[in-house]
Amino acid sequence: MNKTISNKFIYFFGSFGGILFGYDIGVMTGALPFLQVDWNLSGNASIVGWITSAVMFGAIFGGALAGQLSDHLGRRKVILYSAIIFALGSILSGVAPHNGALFLVIVRMFLGLAVGAASALVPAYMSEMAPAKMRGRLSGLNQTMIVSGMLLSYVMDFVLKDLPGTWAWRTMLALAAVPAIILFLGVLRLPESPRFLLQNGDETSARHVLGMIRSTQQEIDEELSQIKATAKEEKAAAAHVSYKMLFSKKYRYLVIAGVGVAAFQQFQGANAIFYYIPLIVEKATGNAASSALMWPIIQGVILVLGSLLFIAIADKIKRRTLIMMGGTVMALSFLLPSLIHYMVPNVNPMMIVVFLSIYVAFYSFTWAPLTWVIVGEIFPLSIRGRAAGLASSMNWVGSWLVGLVFPIMTSTMSQEAVFAIFGLICVLGVLFVKFRVPETQGKTLEEIEAQGTSK
Numbered sequence: 001m002n003k004t005i006s007n008k009f010i011y012f013f014g015s016f017g018g019i020l021f022g023y024d025i026g027v028m029t030g031a032l033p034f035l036q037v038d039w040n041l042s043g044n045a046s047i048v049g050w051i052t053s054a055v056m057f058g059a060i061f062g063g064a065l066a067g068q069l070s071d072h073l074g075r076r077k078v079i080l081y082s083a084i085i086f087a088l089g090s091i092l093s094g095v096a097p098h099n100g101a102l103f104l105v106i107v108r109m110f111l112g113l114a115v116g117a118a119s120a121l122v123p124a125y126m127s128e129m130a131p132a133k134m135r136g137r138l139s140g141l142n143q144t145m146i147v148s149g150m151l152l153s154y155v156m157d158f159v160l161k162d163l164p165g166t167w168a169w170r171t172m173l174a175l176a177a178v179p180a181i182i183l184f185l186g187v188l189r190l191p192e193s194p195r196f197l198l199q200n201g202d203e204t205s206a207r208h209v210l211g212m213i214r215s216t217q218q219e220i221d222e223e224l225s226q227i228k229a230t231a232k233e234e235k236a237a238a239a240h241v242s243y244k245m246l247f248s249k250k251y252r253y254l255v256i257a258g259v260g261v262a263a264f265q266q267f268q269g270a271n272a273i274f275y276y277i278p279l280i281v282e283k284a285t286g287n288a289a290s291s292a293l294m295w296p297i298i299q300g301v302i303l304v305l306g307s308l309l310f311i312a313i314a315d316k317i318k319r320r321t322l323i324m325m326g327g328t329v330m331a332l333s334f335l336l337p338s339l340i341h342y343m344v345p346n347v348n349p350m351m352i353v354v355f356l357s358i359y360v361a362f363y364s365f366t367w368a369p370l371t372w373v374i375v376g377e378i379f380p381l382s383i384r385g386r387a388a389g390l391a392s393s394m395n396w397v398g399s400w401l402v403g404l405v406f407p408i409m410t411s412t413m414s415q416e417a418v419f420a421i422f423g424l425i426c427v428l429g430v431l432f433v434k435f436r437v438p439e440t441q442g443k444t445l446e447e448i449e450a451q452g453t454s455k
Helices: 007-038 045-073 075-094 101-129 132-160 165-174 177-188 194-199 203-213 217-238 252-267 270-285 294-313 319-343 351-365 367-378 381-412 415-436 445-453
Strands: none
Touching (some): 007 165, 007 177, 007 270, 007 294, 045 075, 045 270, 045 381, 075 165, 075 177, 132 165, 132 294, 132 367, 194 203, 194 217, 203 217, 252 270, 252 415, 270 294, 270 351, 270 415, 294 351, 294 367, 319 351, 319 367, 319 415, 351 367, 351 415, 381 415
């Protein structure tokens, strides 16, 4: 059979979607200290919060819109449009008028539409193109690429920090257009998903695409039959599902479990560290935040190593055991600095940054990837589309709120008090998993659903 495209090419450019997403999450970390000085924003915590969190606000709507558009236009086209929006938004961020906070907030919301779309569609496209035996690893791979994109942005921020102040942050933000252009050029050469083609009645094209990415005629025939059967089931399920149905007695337990885990992942405060670590170091030490750009790189390296560790241990430890262990250490990493500071007021202020690094290490191989593994496994087929969409939306809402309120909180109370609040939320997250989330590893969808209906 004539193979015109390799799986490695698909995974490479699928990975670029994750890198793109991660780069934009991380780039403001290094740009913000320079932007604050250039626009004299140090005393305006609410504007700093809005500029930082605007991308996440846009992403709340981007993921939902992308899901609907991709069913009409195709996964590939919507990813291409997202890459264009991403590139335009990045360049416009870099050329924002001086003191143009409102302009930058609106542009970053626009950029967030593309971030939300890419985060939803790139993994979906990859999973639809990949052989069945590869799909289980894609969740871990996607997480690795996201944190690699974050690390790349931290490194670029560090490299560019010696540019003149106004050029430093502008160049950092504008360079996010580069991975967007690479993604666009790569996806331009990729075919449409065979699942989308088949759902739209084009079996000839679906068979042609599968012929490009599968080894044998038997594989192609089997996968076509499987896609048809799954699509028929989903169509029948979707015809009867409503948001009201998600919270009916039959599904309520599992919906609350999946959506709750997705929300707790963000409300536990991880993104406060990722977005604001230079400012955290500045407040702890009194040194300028722009001189603390090595710390994001350290956090980025920890995130990448943690994501690789997760890929190695993902199927060897129970989901609940791993996520509860991670949440417990994360809680202690937030609570212990407050306790130590209370008992020893003159303790080295960098202690809090060391504990935050421990937090990031455990978050990186527990809550960060496992949230999406659990969300992918816990919802019954009949409600999976809407329930997963609700979980994703709640996750973005949490990400936006943490990005928005963290600078406001640290301007009105001590960092130890702020992190103690996040520590208590981590404790609540562990208790939520213990009492409200069923184990999903190694269980069929029917067994998980039976657990839910018995509650």
